[in-house]
Amino acid sequence: MANYRIHFAKEILGVPFTVGSVEIARARDPGRALRAAEIRFARQHGLLDWRERADTADIAASGAGGQG
Template sequence: MPNYRVDFEKQIFGLPFTIGSVEIHRARDPDRARRAAELKFARQYGLGDWRERADSAVVAQAGDERR
């Protein structure tokens, strides 16, 4: 199973800034990796929902260049 990295971004003046990243090891697909990362991110910051701190979550397979 592939490893994924999920970057959580906040939009400031229309530009995305990464405010945190979560590594997910061994997820079946990108959707499952994103869901796992959202929960981990929320727990890490003591939030009820990850959207309290970030505007978007971007999934990339570990080792892939996103930009």
């Protein structure tokens, strides 16, 4: 399993400005990491949906997988 960092950005006049990021440890695949990050981001900001605060969510692997 890999670790991922998801960056959330708001676009203003076509320019993305990062409004937050979430680190997800030990996700099975990038899709699951992205979904978990979207939920966590929304909860951190007291929102029902992460899109209330950000326009885009970009995912990047942030390290090697776990042990074993």
